[in-house]
Amino acid sequence: MKLGVLFSGGKDSTLALHIAAEKEEIVCLITIISKNKESYMFHTPNIDITTLQAQALGLPLVKKVTEGKKEEELKELKDAIAEAIQTYKIDGVVTGAVESVYQSTRIQKICDELGILCVNPLWKKNQKALMDELVAKNFKVIISGIFAYPLTESWLGKKINPNLIDKLVHLSKEYGISISGEGGEIETTVLDAPMFKQRIDILDYTVQAKGNSGVFIINKARLVAK
């Protein structure tokens, strides 16, 4: 079975890609670049880095830009998936959806309309287990967005490691934030993963933060040998 991965460059879609690749053939990545920073559907910080990540993975990237208007952005997603069906003959799409019925409902409808399978290998996965799996599989993931109290600028650019996961577990108990950022509390960017043939090296970045909201923007990066 040939599958395309809805790929944002964050931890969930990259982990879903790795799990799916253990069982089926991954033939392309599909990325939606939303101009709306508060898109309900699409991960936004550092979405441009998906081009480098696709090169690191050795996979072609189907990329579409959307203005990010609620619901209208789904048309671009449908067009991108249709292009992947046409070009790469995919039988289905893999998503990194964990808990969001908002996202999964919309993607399921599009896949059904296009006559292909939609698979969600992380669906309902325990969030602490998901974070632990990233560390166990040697993913290098940084926090590239914070959007909830009590997260502050100091979290931006930090690598996900056991110590950071412990802190998130504590904040989850204390303030009710999701350990894996499932409620949009954090966004992440993957710099290296087992299937990456090269890793991403950040050459220049900017931190923009105000209160409990901020982003770590990668201005310049390159691929280097692992």
Place this chain on the structure above:
Amino acid sequence: MILIVDMNWKRDSLGYSEFVSPIVSVIQPLEECEVRHFSDIEPAKLDGYSKIILSGTALRDHTTLKQVDKFGWVRDFDKPMLGICAGIQTIGLVFGEPLNPCRQIGMTEITTLRENPLFQGTFKAYTLHNYSVEPSQNFEALAKSTQCTQALKHKQKDIYGVLFHPEVRNPEIIGHFVELKP
């Protein structure tokens, strides 16, 4: 020991983590369970289980609906059984209940029609189906959405079915099934 039947298109498929693991996660804290793919079911060994749950599948995975002959054991199992989505669609076909086209994807309002031990009142649940089972001879409807029957029960046996996916937003329904006395 509860048996969960993996109804996905093949053994160890990508559908396992989406449609089987979430059921296992709900049951494990309550009772021991084990999973078998539908192609690995040995009818002679089913007596060892207290209950059986047949999982759902991906929206376009209708594999079991085309292999109903592999589910003759559903008629013979005398203890409580719960079919979820493709699970109840397959059970329905075994008992000769018709499938009707009914596409629903996403959170859907469910209205209880008949008192039962699994749920009550009106509630929202996650749906992901292209067909419904419409009770005609052996089953009766327990709940409906605005479009089709959403839950049903065999008239004589402890066989329940829900078209929606309780493991997503209504895990207590699976909990109530686990608590059922044979």
